[in-house]
Amino acid sequence: MREGSLDAPTRHPLDWQNPDFYDLEKIDAELRRVFDICHGCRRCFNLCDSFPRLFDLIDASPTGELDEVKSADFKPVVDACTLCDLCYMTKCPYVPPHEFNLDFPHLMLRYRAAERKAGHKDAIGDQLSQTDRNGKLAGLAAPVVNWASARGNGLTRGLMEAVADVHHDAVLPEFHGKTFVARAKADPAPANAAAPGAGKRKAAIYATCFVNYNSPDIGVAAQKILAHNGVSLRVDYPGCCGMPRLEQGDLDDVAARAKTVAAFYAPLIDQGYDIIALVPSCALMMKFEWPLILPDDPLIKKLAQATFDISEYIVDIAKKDGLAPGLKPLDGGVTLHLACHARAQNMGNKAVDLLKLIPGYDKGGDLAVIERCSGHGGSWGVRKDFFEVGMKVGKPVARTAVKENKAHIASECPLAAIHIRQGMEREGKDKDGFILPARADHPVELFARAYGLL
Known part of the structure; x- marks a missing residue:
């Protein structure tokens, strides 16, 4: 052997x-x-x-x-x-x-x-992984939900830990009353006719549950970047990709979601649309996991071949069409974490390639790259029994980010970015000269800021 x-x-x-x-x-x-x-x-x-x-x-x-x-x-x-x-x-x-x-x-x-x-279900995990239901309900009273789930809220977080198994100290993503899909309909961002590749590409942005309900700014950034580069766009959300359900072992549910999303996008693919996923986990599901779960479904195969990760797609535009002008240096350096599910797509380090398109980072200047697991792992990382384990696994990432002490911390995985920033807060609290970045970003948000689009 x-x-x-x-x-x-x-x-x-x-x-x-x-x-x-x-x-x-x-x-x-x-x-x-x-x-x-x-x-x-x-x-x-x-x-x-x-x-x-x-x-x-x-x-x-x-x-x-x-x-x-x-x-x-x-x-x-x-x-x-x-x-x-x-x-x-x-x-x-x-x-x-x-x-x-x-x-x-x-x-x-x-x-x-x-x-x-066999009937041994994780009841709380089942509830936490109902992302569409949770997102819609939380969005109806987003300010109240965000107040109740805020870290440090002594009135509610202890109760959440006792009832929902969510660790009292875990930073949780916020919810928004106006989803990314709603924002996109209100501001459709027409394609820039003066862009080098104008008219060559049509793309359907798959909003993903996290961006739609929790982080619309990522979607808005992607929308503006692609429109600025001449891409004709539409924004859709036919439902969650099922990664949270995959973590629960619910393959029947994942297969049903895969069929729904693939059937939705099939006519668009036939019309020449590329499909863009905004979160690496969702892109991984669409490109790789769904074809392994439903290997004989032609619509699943069609969607897998037409799907791009957002960083991958922008880099592809830069290489094949050329980018629209207007990129300017960002204020301060960036520590970039490469998300596990981006690495698992076997497409190369596209987030690095993306940020190197920004003047000042093109030769690697003031850009630090961390290629290691953040320790979050989806809803796993906020559970009472696993939060501190996740912080331990992610400690080398947080320590490196603190040592780099850049103005920005970014990850292609929004949950990983939040988790890393919380780890940096722990690791850097007694370090002279360390300044915790004000927020955790997705690389496309930094790219949009370099364009002056946000």
């Missing part, structure tokens, strides 16, 4: 409609096969908390081997996985086409799906 493979990683479709997929004995056998290989390798010891938990279990056993670890003790290892995909994409030498055929994140997903099928 060879160590590692020279071939590019590939992934097998999820056989989730086969009853064997949910067979607990077969899952346990596969867990033991994979965990034993991981035990002999340990290359992923510092990626997340799943691997230290696994290795601690094995090291504490009487023989120091997996055979003495009880299967019931595997659950904390599974619970600590955030499905970031970094072990699969960046570390593991044994992923397909290697004969060991390891796919650690999808095995964790299979375990959760089987738990769910």
Whole structure:
């Protein structure tokens, strides 16, 4: 058996409609096969908390081997996985086409799906992952919801921790009464006819649940940048991509969402529209996860081939059409975090390429790049049992950002950006000369400011 493979990683479709997929004995056998290989390798010891938990279990056993670890003790290892995909994409030498055929994140997903099928659901996780329902309801009373969820609110955050399992100290995203889709309809941002590539591109911006309900400014920034560069635009939101439901192992729900969104965009793709996702997790779902869940669906394949991450798309415009003039240097340096789900798209570091289009960053000046997990992991990172774990996993990122001490902190993942900034607040509180950035940004927000569009 060879160590590692020279071939590019590939992934097998999820056989989730086969009853064997949910067979607990077969899952346990596969867990033991994979965990034993991981035990002999340990290359992923510092990626997340799943691997230290696994290795601690094995090291504490009487023989120091997996055979003495009880299967019931595997659950904390599974619970600590955030499905970031970094072990699969960046570390593991044994992923397909290697004969060991390891796919650690999808095995964790299979375990959760089987738990769910057996009736062992995470009731609170189920509620937190209902993003469309939560976003619509919270938007009806956004000021009150934001007051109640504000960190430091002694009247409400203790109650939220007791009832909703949300850690009292976790910074939570705000909600907005006017969604990104509503803002886009009110201000459609017509294409700039003088842009170098004007008339060459049509794009449909997929608002995503987070941008639509929690961070419309990201969408507005993307909308203005693309319109300024001559792209004919529309903004749509046919529903959540299902990543929060994937984390819960609800594959039936994810498949239904995938079909709905793919059917919505199919006619637009036929009309020549590119589909732009504003959050890396959503782009990853559309490009890679949905085709593995529904490999025989032609509309899913069509959408995957037409989907771009927002940073990827702007960089593509710059390379193929040329950018519209007007970019000016930003005031202050940037610490840029590369989101795990952007890295897992295997498209290169497009956020770095994007910011290097801004004068002053073109040769890397005053631009620091961090290529490591932030530790947030979606709703996982705000849960009572995992918040401090997530802060620990993200501590190296926060420490590096504090050391860089730039004017701006940015990440392609909005939740990661918030989490990193909170980590910076902790790590930098006693550091002389450290100034906490006023806000956490998406790279496209910085790019729009460099254009003077925000």
